[in-house]
Amino acid sequence: MSVNKVILVGNLGKDPELRYTASGTAVANFSLATTERFKDRDGNSQEKTEWHNIVAWRQLAEICGKYLTKGRQVYIEGKIQTRSYEDRDGNKRYITEIVADQMQMLGRAGDDNSGGGGGGYQRREPRQERSGGGSNNQPRQTEYEEPPFNPDDDIPF
Amino acid sequence: MSVNKVILVGNLGKDPELRYTASGTAVANFSLATTERFKDRDGNSQEKTEWHNIVAWRQLAEICGKYLTKGRQVYIEGKIQTRSYEDRDGNKRYITEIVADQMQMLGRAGDDNSGGGGGGYQRREPRQERSGGGSNNQPRQTEYEEPPFNPDDDIPF
Amino acid sequence: MSVNKVILVGNLGKDPELRYTASGTAVANFSLATTERFKDRDGNSQEKTEWHNIVAWRQLAEICGKYLTKGRQVYIEGKIQTRSYEDRDGNKRYITEIVADQMQMLGRAGDDNSGGGGGGYQRREPRQERSGGGSNNQPRQTEYEEPPFNPDDDIPF
Amino acid sequence: MSVNKVILVGNLGKDPELRYTASGTAVANFSLATTERFKDRDGNSQEKTEWHNIVAWRQLAEICGKYLTKGRQVYIEGKIQTRSYEDRDGNKRYITEIVADQMQMLGRAGDDNSGGGGGGYQRREPRQERSGGGSNNQPRQTEYEEPPFNPDDDIPF
DNA sequence: TTTT
DNA sequence: TTTT
Numbered sequence: 001m002s003v004n005k006v007i008l009v010g011n012l013g014k015d016p017e018l019r020y021t022a023s024g025t026a027v028a029n030f031s032l033a034t035t036e037r038f039k040d041r042d043g044n045s046q047e048k049t050e051w052h053n054i055v056a057w058r059q060l061a062e063i064c065g066k067y068l069t070k071g072r073q074v075y076i077e078g079k080i081q082t083r084s085y086e087d088r089d090g091n092k093r094y095i096t097e098i099v100a101d102q103m104q105m106l107g108r109a110g111d112d113n114s115g116g117g118g119g120g121y122q123r124r125e126p127r128q129e130r131s132g133g134g135s136n137n138q139p140r141q142t143e144y145e146e147p148p149f150n151p152d153d154d155i156p157f
Numbered sequence: 158m159s160v161n162k163v164i165l166v167g168n169l170g171k172d173p174e175l176r177y178t179a180s181g182t183a184v185a186n187f188s189l190a191t192t193e194r195f196k197d198r199d200g201n202s203q204e205k206t207e208w209h210n211i212v213a214w215r216q217l218a219e220i221c222g223k224y225l226t227k228g229r230q231v232y233i234e235g236k237i238q239t240r241s242y243e244d245r246d247g248n249k250r251y252i253t254e255i256v257a258d259q260m261q262m263l264g265r266a267g268d269d270n271s272g273g274g275g276g277g278y279q280r281r282e283p284r285q286e287r288s289g290g291g292s293n294n295q296p297r298q299t300e301y302e303e304p305p306f307n308p309d310d311d312i313p314f
Numbered sequence: 315m316s317v318n319k320v321i322l323v324g325n326l327g328k329d330p331e332l333r334y335t336a337s338g339t340a341v342a343n344f345s346l347a348t349t350e351r352f353k354d355r356d357g358n359s360q361e362k363t364e365w366h367n368i369v370a371w372r373q374l375a376e377i378c379g380k381y382l383t384k385g386r387q388v389y390i391e392g393k394i395q396t397r398s399y400e401d402r403d404g405n406k407r408y409i410t411e412i413v414a415d416q417m418q419m420l421g422r423a424g425d426d427n428s429g430g431g432g433g434g435y436q437r438r439e440p441r442q443e444r445s446g447g448g449s450n451n452q453p454r455q456t457e458y459e460e461p462p463f464n465p466d467d468d469i470p471f
Numbered sequence: 472m473s474v475n476k477v478i479l480v481g482n483l484g485k486d487p488e489l490r491y492t493a494s495g496t497a498v499a500n501f502s503l504a505t506t507e508r509f510k511d512r513d514g515n516s517q518e519k520t521e522w523h524n525i526v527a528w529r530q531l532a533e534i535c536g537k538y539l540t541k542g543r544q545v546y547i548e549g550k551i552q553t554r555s556y557e558d559r560d561g562n563k564r565y566i567t568e569i570v571a572d573q574m575q576m577l578g579r580a581g582d583d584n585s586g587g588g589g590g591g592y593q594r595r596e597p598r599q600e601r602s603g604g605g606s607n608n609q610p611r612q613t614e615y616e617e618p619p620f621n622p623d624d625d626i627p628f
Numbered sequence: 629t630t631t632t
Numbered sequence: 633t634t635t636t
Contacts, residue, residue, distance in 0.1 A: 001261060001387070001632060002348040003232055003323035004364055005164075006394065007478060009546055009575065010316045034316035050318055050395060073315070073577060075160055075480055075546075080320065080394070081364060082410070096396070096410035104158060104480065106544060107578030158544070159505035160480035161521055163551065164321060166389055166418065167473045170633030190634040191473040207475055207552060208633075228634060230420065230472070232323055232389075237477065237551070238521060239567070253553070253567035261323065263387065264421035315575060317546055321476075327629030347630040365629075385630055389474055418472060472636060 004079040006098050008052060009106065010034040012072050018065030028061035030054050030068065032076060032098075053097040054078075060103060067105060077102040161236040163255050165209060166263065167191040169229050175222030185218035187211050187225065189233060189255075210254040211235070217260060224262060234259035318393040320412050322366060323420065324348040326386050332379030342375035344368050344382065346390060346412075367411040368392070374417060381419060391416040475550040477569050479523060480577065481505040483543050489536030499532035501525050501539065503547060503569075524568040525549070531574060538576060548573040 016030035035049045054076060056064050068074065078100040087093045173187035192206045211233060213221050225231065235257040244250045330344035349363045368390060370378050382388065392414040401407045487501035506520045525547060527535050539545065549571040558564045 001263065001323075002325070002350070002630095003234075003261060003321060003389075004348040004350070004366075005234075005321040007162075007319040007321075008317060009480075009577065010318070034318040036316070036318070050393075052318075052394060075317075077160075077162075079364075080366065080410075080412075096394075098394075104160060106158065106480065158480075159482070159507070160478060160546075161505040161507070161523075162478040164476040164478075165474060166323075166420065167475070168634040168636095170635095188633060191475040192635060193473070193475070194636085204636085206634075207550075209475075209551065230635075232474075236521075237523060237567075237569075253551075255551075263323065315577065317548075317575060319478075319548075325630040325632095327631095345629060349631060351632085361632085363630075387631075391474075391476075418474060420472065473634095 006076070006078050006080055008032060008034055008054075008076040008098065009073065010052070010076075012068055012070050012074065013051065014070050016064045016068050018061060026058055026061035026065070028054075028056045028064040030064065032074070052076075053095065054100055055097050056100040056103065060100060064100075064103060068103075073106040075102075075104040075106055076100050163233070163235050163237055165189055165191055165211075165233040165255065166230065167209070167233075169225055169227050169231065170208065171227050173221045173225050175218060183215055183218035183222070185213045185221040187221065189231070209233075210252065211257055212254050213257040213260065217257060221257075221260060225260075230263040232259075232261040232263055233257050320390070320392050320394055322346055322348055322368075322390040322412065323387065324366070324390075326382055326384050326388065327365065328384050330378045330382050332375060340372055340375035340379070342368075342370045342378040344378065346388070366390075367409065368414055369411050370414040370417065374414060378414075378417060382417075387420040389416075389418040389420055390414050477547070477549050477551055479503055479505055479525075479547040479569065480544065481523070481547075483539055483541050483545065484522065485541050487535045487539050489532060497529055497532035497536070499525075499527045499535040501535065503545070523547075524566065525571055526568050527571040527574065531571060535571075535574060539574075544577040546573075546575040546577055547571050 010032040013031040013033055016028045018026060018028045020026055032052045032054050033049050034052065035047050037045060037047045040046050076098060078098045080096060081099050082094050082096045084092050084094050167189040170188040170190055173185045175183060175185045177183055189209045189211050190206050191209065192204050194202060194204045197203050233255060235255045237253060238256050239251050239253045241249050241251050324346040327345040327347055330342045332340060332342045334340055346366045346368050347363050348366065349361050351359060351361045354360050390412060392412045394410060395413050396408050396410045398406050398408050481503040484502040484504055487499045489497060489499045491497055503523045503525050504520050505523065506518050508516060508518045511517050547569060549569045551567060552570050553565050553567045555563050555565050
C-alpha cells in the first residue's frame with residue numbers, strides 16, 4: 001500500500017566505485033548531480049546543484065562499474081533509503097541514498113563529459129554500449145499475442 | 158537508452174476481466190479513470206475525466222482479477238503501448254494501453270465503493286489482502302549488509 | 315538538463331506542523347512512512363518502513379496544514395533536497411528532505427485513521443475536502459481547441 | 472484524488488511542427504520513439520519501438536519548435552490524453568497523446584542525431600541552449616530560509 | 629511516528 | 633464506466 005520512487009537525470013561526479021561484499025555480491029556507489037536553474041527575485045539566473053548518493057547492487061552494480069564514467073549523463077530510477085551508521089566518535093549518523101533499480105545511459109555512446117584526452121566511456125569498456133535497464137525491459141505483446149516469458153515480470157509477493 | 162513510464166492513481170470503472178491465453182497465461186483488463194479539476198476562464202470549477210485501458214499479465218493479472226473491483230482506487234505503474242487490430246470492416250485501428258507492471262491498492266482494505274449489500278472487496282476474495290507490487294518489492298539493506306537475494310532485481314539485459 | 319523527481323504514496327506519522335517564516339511564508343513539515351514487504355531467504359514475510367521528511371511551501375503548506383492528519387494516506391510528488399545545519403555541538407549535519415510540489419489525498423474523504431472520538435479529518439477542517447493537486451491541474455483541450463488559460467497552475471484551488 | 476503522469480526519454484522522429492491556434496496560442500507536435508530491448512524465449516536480443524504523439528502548448532511549444540530537431544534525445548513529463556476526431560469517412564476515431572508539461576534536452580548541446588552535414592540543433596537555433604524545464608524550476612531553500620519567489624514556475628526561461 |  |  002505504498003510507493004517510494006525516485007527518478008533522476010543527472011551527471012556523475014566521479015567514476016563509480018565497484019566493490020564486493022564478503023559473500024561476493026557486487027555493489028556500486030556513485031554521486032550524481034542534478035542542477036536546476038531558476039530566476040531569483042531580481043530576475044537573475046541562478047542555479048543550484050543537488051548531489052545524490054546512488055547505490056546499485058548485483059548485475060546493475062557491475063554494469064555501472066563497467067560502463068559509467070565521471071561526467072556521464074544517466075537516467076536513474078530507484079527508491080529512497082536512509083540508513084544509519086556510527087561516525088568515528090561513535091555518534092549515530094544518517095545517510096540518505098538512492099537505491100537504483102534501473103539505469104539508462106543517456107546521450108550517445110562515447111558522449112561523456114570527462115574532458116581531457118582519453119575519452120572516458122571508451123576507455124572503461126570498449127565493447128558496444130548496452131542498455132542498463134531493469135524492469136523496463138519486459139517484452140511487449142503485439143496484437144495480444146502472449147508476451148515472451150520474462151522472469152523479471154510481475155512477481156507480486 | 159529510453160524510458161517509457163506511466164504512473165496513474167485512479168478508480169476502476171468496472172470489475173477487471175480476467176482471461177487466459179491459449180497457452181494458459183493470465184491477462185487482466187480494466188479501465189481506470191483519472192479526473193482533473195481546474196478552473197475555466199470564468200473561474201468556474203470544471204473537471205475532465207480521462208479513461209485509461211489497463212492490461213496486466215501473469216501473476217499481476219491474477220491479483221487484479223482477485224482483488225480489484227469497480228470503484229476501487231489504485232496506483233498503477235507501467236508503460237504505454239499502442240497495438241493495432243482490424244475492425245469489423247477490415248480497417249486497421251490502433252488502441253493505446255497501459256501495460257501495468259506494478260499495482261497498489263489504495264485506501265483501506267474494505268474501502269471500495271462498489272456499493273450494494275455485499276461490500277465489494279470482501280465478496281470478490283475473502284482472503285487477506287496482499288500487496289500487488291512488483292519491482293518495488295526488493296528488500297533493503299541495513300547498514301550495508303547485503304540485501305537478501307531477489308530474483309526480480311537488476312536483470313539488465 | 316536534469317531531472318530530480320520523487321513520487322511517494324504513504325501515511326503520515328503525525329499531523330503536519332504548519333509554521334510561517336519571518337516574512338510570512340507558510341511552510342509545512344511532516345513525516346511520511348512508506349513500507350515495503352518482501353520475503354527473506356527463508357521465505358518469511360518481512361517489512362521495512364522508510365520515513366521521509368516532507369516539506370511544503372506557500373499554498374500547498376496551508377492545504378497540508380488544514381487537511382492532513384496523522385495516519386492519512388497521501389500521494390506526494392516533489393524533489394529531493396539535502397540541506398545542512400549545525401547541531402548543538404556546532405557540527406555540520408545534513409538532512410535530506412522531499413520538497414513537495416504536489417499532494418493528493420488518497421482514499422475517501424473522512425477515511426483517516428486518527429482514531430479517537432472526533433474523526434480526524436473533519437475535526438481539522440470542517441469544510442468540504444478539496445484537491446491539493448498542483449501542476450496536474452491544467453485544463454485539457456478537446457479536439458484541439460485551445461485549452462482555457464489556467465492561472466492556477468501550481469495553485470491548488 | 473487522481474494522478475496521470477507520464478515520463479519518457481526518447482528520440483524525436485522528425486522536427487516538431489509548430490502551429491498557432493486562431494487566437495494565437497502556440498502548439499507543437501512531434502513524435503517520440505522509445506525502444507526497449509529484451510531477449511525472446513530463444514535468448515535472442517529483440518527490440519521494439521513505441522511511438523508517442525507529443526503535444527506541447529504555449530511557451531513550451533515555442534521552445535520545442537525552436538530547439539528540438541529530428542533525432543534529438545529528450546526527457547518529457549506530461550499526462551496521457553485521448554481525444555476524438557472524425558476521419559474522412561465521418562467515423563469517430565480516437566488518438567492518444569502525451570500533453571507535455573516539462574521537456575529537457577538530453578545529451579550535450581549539438582548532440583543530435585539528425586545525421587547529414589548540417590548538424591540539426593545548431594542550425595535550428597544558433598543561440599545558447601537553455602533548459603526547457605517547467606515545474607522543476609523552483610528555487611531551493613538553504614537552511615530553511617524562505618525560497619525566493621519564482622514567478623517562472625512552469626515557464627521555462 | 630504511519631499503515632497493512 | 634469510476635471518483636470527489
